[in-house]
Every structure is written in C-alpha cells, then in structure tokens.
Amino acid sequence: MVDILITGGAGFIGSTFVRAALSGELPGLAGARITVLDKLTYSGNRANLAPVADHPGWRLVTGDIADGDLVDTLMRGQDAVVHFAAETHVDRSIHGGGEFVRTNVLGTQVLLESAVRHRVDRFVHVSTDEVYGSIDLGSWDESQPVAPNSPYSASKAGSDLLALAYHRTHGLAVSVTRCSNNYGPYQFPEKMVPLFVTNLLDGRPVPLYGDGRQVRDWLHVSDHCRGVALVLAGGHPGAVYNIGGGTELTNMELTRRLLRACGVGPDRIEHVADRPGHDRRYSVDWTRIRTELGYRPQVPFDAGLAATVDWYRSHRSWWEPLRVAA
C-alpha cells in the first residue's frame, strides 16, 4: 500500500490521474491511498472527481500548496508526491503573473521543502514542454536549457529548476516530466480544444490567434497520465522526462478538424490578434521515456479527438456553468 499526495488533483490532468489510479488503469498504483490537495481555483472542480466519489481510496483536502503548515500536516506519512497543481493558462499569465509566481514557484518550493523534511521517497514534478521556449525545426531532448517566453512558462521553468535543485542539494528523489499539449474530457473551457468545441456546440465562432500556423503536439490526457505513472514508478531521481508522441498540428489544422467533428464550416473561424510572445512551435524528443520506461502513447489522435468532442456534446451540465468563469 502506498500513500500518495496528489496536488491539483481536481484539475483537468490531476483528476484524470486520480480517476485512472483508483480504477486500476495506471501502472504501479493498485491499492494506493490518495490524498488530493487542491485549492479549487476557477479550474479546480469537485465534479471532476464525481466518478470516483464513492471510492474509499482517496480524500480531498481543499487548500493551498503555498500554505506551509497545511502542507506539513498532509506530508507526514506520505510515500510519494505527484505535483500537478499550478496556474496553467498562458493568457491569464499575460494579464497578471503574480498568482503564477506564487503558486507555481513558491508553492512548489513549499512542497519540496516539506517533502525533504518528511523524507518522502518519491516526488514527481509535472511540468510542460513550454519551458523550452519555441523551436522552428527538430525536437528538444532533455539536455536543452530552458528558455521560456511567457510568464506561465517562466514560472514553470522556475519550479523545474527548484525541483532539480532539491534533488542535488537535499537528495530528494525528484523527477520532472515535461509534456506536450493535452486534450481530453474535463478540460476547463478556456483552453483551445474545449473552448472551440463548446463554442461550436453553442453555435458560436471560434477565435483563432494570428495566422493559425503555430504548431503544437497534441497528446491525449490519459497517455500523459500513464507517462507520469511510469516516471513515478521507475524514473531516475534528478532526471527530466519529456512526454510526447502525440500528433503535431498547426492550430489552423486542429481548428479544421474540430469544425469537421462538429459538422460546421470554416465560416465559424474568427481571426483575432495574435497572443503577445506567442511561441511558434513546440516539439519534444521523448526517446528517454520510451527507451528507459517503455512509454508509448496509446490513443490515436483522430479517435481521441472524436471521443473528446462526443464527451463535451454529452456533458453540457459539466461545462455550461464553467463558461461563466472562463
């Protein structure tokens, strides 16, 4: 039996991880006892955990990862931490970076320090490929220095460096994961896929930034969670693992596929001014996690996207109240 503290477990990816772990779908986590620590910000949602509400293997503690006393209380007796909690939306970080630094940098440092104090065996810090900056050709491997461009990615890069420093300085068994863009059910409808799908389902236009030629690698959230579980079980302390292997698409091409999936035409595209500092292309080389830990994405993009669109179509009651906050 393993006790695991999962931060941000009521958000999009964290809740997918919790649901999958409790359903026995993740390697190495059968029988785990899970404590979710989540502040339930605008993007955290109890409803994301409703499918496992009656499972006895977890509890939700509503609180802030930057609250040192609370974190210390919860950290006692934990074997592992999987750290998803963050402020995550680039556009919000452009309008105000304060919460991003407080949660992503300071909050991560509070968790790391407490994990050292309580001699936690494993700590997985969940990060993003956005810390590398933008790349026109080729792919980044994990030796690439960080060069973030948005306040969001800069705060994530800061937290990655702290995590690695706590390994080198204190011997904490931290691994860092850097994943490409996720899509799937339960994603807050401010991010591109759920925003566009819910707009289309409501008969509205979709706002496409700039020329729409920005390239992203899209990975189903369940593949990301499997990658994180593999790193938790077998990743090397002090190592960074890129998680990718989805499908590289321009935003324009993704938009076309979403329009098709929703049965509407290109007249629904509304071209809007580009996001300041918008990264042109992300692309990770995920050889390390494939060769060391046997990771492979399992969800084909077109099937995953079709299932995701269907999910939003049949879960209006989940997303309609959230659009007010978006």
Ligand SMILES: NC(=O)c1ccc[n+]([C@@H]2O[C@H](COP(=O)([O-])OP(=O)(O)OC[C@H]3O[C@@H](n4cnc5c(N)ncnc54)[C@H](O)[C@@H]3O)[C@@H](O)[C@H]2O)c1
């Ligand atoms: N979404 C992606 O495509 C993607 C890709 C790569 C990496 N990531 C990383 O994965 C992690 C999860 O992302 P997501 O898309 O699920 O985000 P999300 O915004 O859906 O969820 C974030 C969760 O963190 C919680 N939270 C925020 N501040 C907190 C605080 N101070 N204390 C406790 N809880 C707090 C929120 O309530 C929410 O439940 C993040 O660290 C993000 O950087 C996301």
